[in-house]
Amino acid sequence: MVRRVRVGIVAPGTRLDPSVAERVTVLAAARHPEVELYVHPQCQMSSGHFAGPDAARIAAFVEIANDASFDAVWFGRGGYGSCRVAEAALPKLNDAARRKTYLGYSDAGVLLAGLYARGFQGVAHGPMPADITRDGGDEAVARALVYLSRRAADTLEPSVAAARKAVAFNMIILSQLIGTPLQPDLTDHVLMLEEVSEYMYRIDRTLFHITGSPAIRRVAGIRLGRCSAIPPNEPDFGQTEVDIVQHWSGVSGIPYLGRADIGHDAANKIVPFGAPPTA
Amino acid sequence: MVRRVRVGIVAPGTRLDPSVAERVTVLAAARHPEVELYVHPQCQMSSGHFAGPDAARIAAFVEIANDASFDAVWFGRGGYGSCRVAEAALPKLNDAARRKTYLGYSDAGVLLAGLYARGFQGVAHGPMPADITRDGGDEAVARALVYLSRRAADTLEPSVAAARKAVAFNMIILSQLIGTPLQPDLTDHVLMLEEVSEYMYRIDRTLFHITGSPAIRRVAGIRLGRCSAIPPNEPDFGQTEVDIVQHWSGVSGIPYLGRADIGHDAANKIVPFGAPPTA
Numbered sequence: 001m002v003r004r005v006r007v008g009i010v011a012p013g014t015r016l017d018p019s020v021a022e023r024v025t026v027l028a029a030a031r032h033p034e035v036e037l038y039v040h041p042q043c044q045m046s047s048g049h050f051a052g053p054d055a056a057r058i059a060a061f062v063e064i065a066n067d068a069s070f071d072a073v074w075f076g077r078g079g080y081g082s083c084r085v086a087e088a089a090l091p092k093l094n095d096a097a098r099r100k101t102y103l104g105y106s107d108a109g110v111l112l113a114g115l116y117a118r119g120f121q122g123v124a125h126g127p128m129p130a131d132i133t134r135d136g137g138d139e140a141v142a143r144a145l146v147y148l149s150r151r152a153a154d155t156l157e158p159s160v161a162a163a164r165k166a167v168a169f170n171m172i173i174l175s176q177l178i179g180t181p182l183q184p185d186l187t188d189h190v191l192m193l194e195e196v197s198e199y200m201y202r203i204d205r206t207l208f209h210i211t212g213s214p215a216i217r218r219v220a221g222i223r224l225g226r227c228s229a230i231p232p233n234e235p236d237f238g239q240t241e242v243d244i245v246q247h248w249s250g251v252s253g254i255p256y257l258g259r260a261d262i263g264h265d266a267a268n269k270i271v272p273f274g275a276p277p278t279a
Numbered sequence: 280m281v282r283r284v285r286v287g288i289v290a291p292g293t294r295l296d297p298s299v300a301e302r303v304t305v306l307a308a309a310r311h312p313e314v315e316l317y318v319h320p321q322c323q324m325s326s327g328h329f330a331g332p333d334a335a336r337i338a339a340f341v342e343i344a345n346d347a348s349f350d351a352v353w354f355g356r357g358g359y360g361s362c363r364v365a366e367a368a369l370p371k372l373n374d375a376a377r378r379k380t381y382l383g384y385s386d387a388g389v390l391l392a393g394l395y396a397r398g399f400q401g402v403a404h405g406p407m408p409a410d411i412t413r414d415g416g417d418e419a420v421a422r423a424l425v426y427l428s429r430r431a432a433d434t435l436e437p438s439v440a441a442a443r444k445a446v447a448f449n450m451i452i453l454s455q456l457i458g459t460p461l462q463p464d465l466t467d468h469v470l471m472l473e474e475v476s477e478y479m480y481r482i483d484r485t486l487f488h489i490t491g492s493p494a495i496r497r498v499a500g501i502r503l504g505r506c507s508a509i510p511p512n513e514p515d516f517g518q519t520e521v522d523i524v525q526h527w528s529g530v531s532g533i534p535y536l537g538r539a540d541i542g543h544d545a546a547n548k549i550v551p552f553g554a555p556p557t558a
């Protein structure tokens with residue numbers, strides 16, 4: 001009998017609707033019974049913008065991360081709030097936490113960054129349970145489940161290769177970590193960046209910030225993920241996101257390596273932080 | 280005969296409409312003839328989002344800053360674009376530039392920061408020509424003209440005192456400078472922060488970033504300027520901007536010193552960087 005992979009879902013930012021969690025649980029049971037999902041009750045708590053008070057979100061994350069009976073922590077959704085969790089939670093993690101997989105993106109990138117900065121090896125950027133509500137979202141969730149259970153190569157962003165370290169972030173999330181203790185050392189990493197729902201001028205400003213940091217300038221290069229749902233710029237910005245990243249590549253000297261198959265959408269592929277794991 | 284103060288207006292970010300510049304020139308001639316304004320033609324250039332191409336904005340700023348016949352550089356308006364000017368322009372500044380006053384806020388804070396980081400003594404956060412279009416905007420512009428001509432004490436933010444260094448920034452602008460060479464050393468400064476048109480969750484995130492930086496934690500304290508035109512948060516954030524700054528004050532150990540009389544409005548008072556100048 002194959003041992004099942006136990007995955008605990010927590011929501012360090014915004015609340016995960018119980019009906020959405022239920023859809024994910026049903027999909028997992030039907031298509032990937034090798035994965036056992038546990039939805040922490042904290043996911044459906046509510047406190048203003050957040051899935052419960054800071055203390056509850058910190059406690060739920062630490063509880064699952066430190067529990068050796070779980071193989072992975074899966075962040076339920078993004079939204080906003082992980083930065084209120086990370087600084088207090090990370091020092092509480094134990095050795096069991098260090099051996100786990102952590103999967104998420106967007107706002108959850110704050111925790112991915114902080115974990116990776118502390119040397120955790122199982123950190124990955126990829127789909128979350130809430131993605132099931134997207135067009136084609138079942139496939140995004142299935143991709144995450146396949147990654148969590150057996151690290152299948154076809155779940156990975158295509159440029160990910162064993163010989164080259166990589167990371168992936170939402171642009172503004174990485175920007176807002178620069179200079180804090182959560183910023184990981186990205187020397188010699190391929191840095192993949194995606195964005196959603198930001199004006200083009202803000203994408204430009206965020207890439208100024210990211211590429212203007214001497215620490216970030218030690219990356220091997222930047223790959224540009226999808227920039228989606230960009231509101232109309234007034235006046236028209238006159239440059240695409242590719243123009244923008246090429247501009248800042250020229251200013252900073254960071255090589256631009258082309259596109260990355262990541263973004264706030266159902267096609268979002270998985271980027272393990274560091275060198276990719278083997279099955 | 281009193282020597283007139285010569286002030287050159289440039290637009291390192293967004294275009295300054297010629298009719299707006301004309302209103303400011305008329306007001307200055309009528310109420311403050313001791314100030315001679317020169318509106319650089321670059322102000323009305325247009326290139327996508329910007330007041331002309333990067334090279335034109337860099338050239339105009341450097342031209343006025345380096346010209347010893349001008350006493351001050353006044354940034355025409357904010358918008359966005361100073362970060363595309365600063366890195367190239369600042370190394371070109373000469374000794375005449377070092378003796379000048381620089382006045383502006385919002386996006387222009389990128390240049391204020393970079394100038395102050397290079398030891399310029401005449402940097403100040405305060406009204407710009409484009410503020411004349413605000414309700415009560417004549418008084419904002421008149422305040423700037425009085426400051427530029429004679430540093431009158433009643434133009435200053437009330438907490439500004441000779442014994443204590445201060446700076447002021449738009450929150451997201453300061454956030455996007457952290458970790459770059461434009462970030463000034465703010466050790467022992469009172470840091471005044473204001474914001475406009477940002478969701479409350481973003482104000483929270485930006486204050487996480489600012490207060491999470493070990494370099495920023497060396498400030499003497501934070502004063503909170505006005506946070507205006509905040510779009511509705513969905514769901515309601517449940518905390519005011521004062522709650523938020525007090526939260527991050529508690530996390531970071533940076534003292535919260537109360538409100539500051541600055542903001543994206545006509546009441547915006549002037550904050551000279553460092554210790555305030557004397558008349």
